């Protein structure tokens with residue numbers, strides 16, 4: 001049996017209750033086959049695949065807090081520190097009722113390769129809690145964040161592990177957590193990214209994931225002799241990534257006709273009004289029905305199981321920016337029959353393995369989240385650099401570095417695909433290219449650092 005198959009089999013036995021982690025690990029290991037085959041003896045002896053798929057540590061803890069009725073609530077907190085071969089652990093904190101160890105592990109695993117692709121010195125980690133911020137008062141959010149950080153603060157630090165935002169964790173939550181860390185450790189340091197601009201945050205971090213997604217998509221289209229100008233896009237989600245993906249898409253001349261949240265979606269043939277979307281989602285924290293109520297060209301649809309939602313429209317590019325496994329095989333078939341040119345992932349693993357394969361085999365230009373959404377964490381690393389040198393760079397400086405990083409990521413993943421002859425549906429296999437390019441750097445560091 002090949003080394004890859006052996007390790008996949010062990011992983012399935014050991015992590016049977018973690019489907020998302022197994023999905024992420026299968027995608028990565030499958031696409032690394034040519035690299036592993038070329039170095040099988042060394043990698044087997046050094047147990048590289050066993051080591052890279054086993055987190056350095058998984059921290060799980062109780063998060064007690066008091067709600068507005070005086071009732072004590074208990075949530076579960078997680079931090080998975082996966083791999084620090086190339087830098088301190090780095091990755092966001094997800095606050096969502098669906099959070100469990102397997103989800104945090106899949107996200108932390110993906111972060112190893114994504115962070116390596118940024119070209120910056122950051123390792124992979126992820127954390128979060130099954131706490132649901134929806135409908136909570138500011139005081140309840142603060143109580144939860146303070147309790148969460150009271151425990152987490154024992155395991156993180158500016159050179160150890162630097163968390164940031166993710167689903168459910170935005171500027172407000174990062175503020176409450178930073179305040180509590182400072183209070184407990186008696187120290188002001190760059191322990192979190194996504195901070196406010198008056199206390200160590202970086203300009204352009206808010207925009208970075210969405211903008212970066214479009215910089216990479218633009219590089220992809222240009223490399224294939226195409227222009228985004230005048231094209232139409234479907235976006236899912238209406239959070240941080242989706243909002244700034246829509247904003248940058250529009251700046252590049254793309255009309256975005258959809259967005260969504262967990263209860264439904266908007267179709268707006270005139271194009272999404274980003275200012276209105278920001279007002280509804282960032283200021284009022286309201287549902288998308290408010291967007292539809294304020295704009296006559298927009299229609300709101302309640303989500304029902306088995307419907308294609310935002311993926312049913314005839315568009316040139318699809319930008320999934322909500323959550324994992326939100327674009328399945330049936331959605332992929334719909335997109336292909338409507339002639340979509342590219343799917344580039346703003347969210348982490350939004351496309352199922354079957355859907356990815358179908359899109360690629362049918363000639364769609366497909367770039368997975370590890371490469372396409374790396375602009376967020378890359379800009380977090382730029383925030384860490386600014387914190388270390390006690391300086392703040394201008395918006396233009398950070399944005400131009402972000403654009404350069406996304407163009408380099410695209411060049412590196414295409415190069416890796418070409419070096420290993422990885423093609424699918426007549427295109428370079430960018431999924432394999434991203435996994436290979438991310439892996440090469442981490443494995444090199446792991447081999448140099450001995451058995452650890």
Ligand SMILES: NC(=O)C1=CN([C@@H]2O[C@H](COP(=O)(O)OP(=O)(O)OC[C@H]3O[C@@H](n4cnc5c(N)ncnc54)[C@H](O)[C@@H]3O)[C@@H](O)[C@H]2O)C=CC1
Pocket residue numbers: 165166167168169209237238239240241242260261262263321322323324326346347348373374376377
């Ligand atoms: N914020 C960041 O810098 C980065 C975020 N990501 C990924 O992008 C995705 C979106 O994250 P953010 O925009 O930061 O979060 P957010 O909390 O700002 O927005 C999340 C969006 O997804 C929707 N959503 C959440 N769960 C859903 C579900 N089960 N079904 C349908 N919709 C759902 C929410 O309604 C919201 O519109 C996630 O996969 C996240 O891991 C990836 C890289 C960086």
Ligand SMILES: O=C(O)CCC(=O)C(=O)O
Pocket residue numbers: 090091092093114162163164165166193348373374376377378380
């Ligand atoms: O900025 C960061 O450190 C975290 C970003 C993140 O969680 C992600 O890339 O999925």
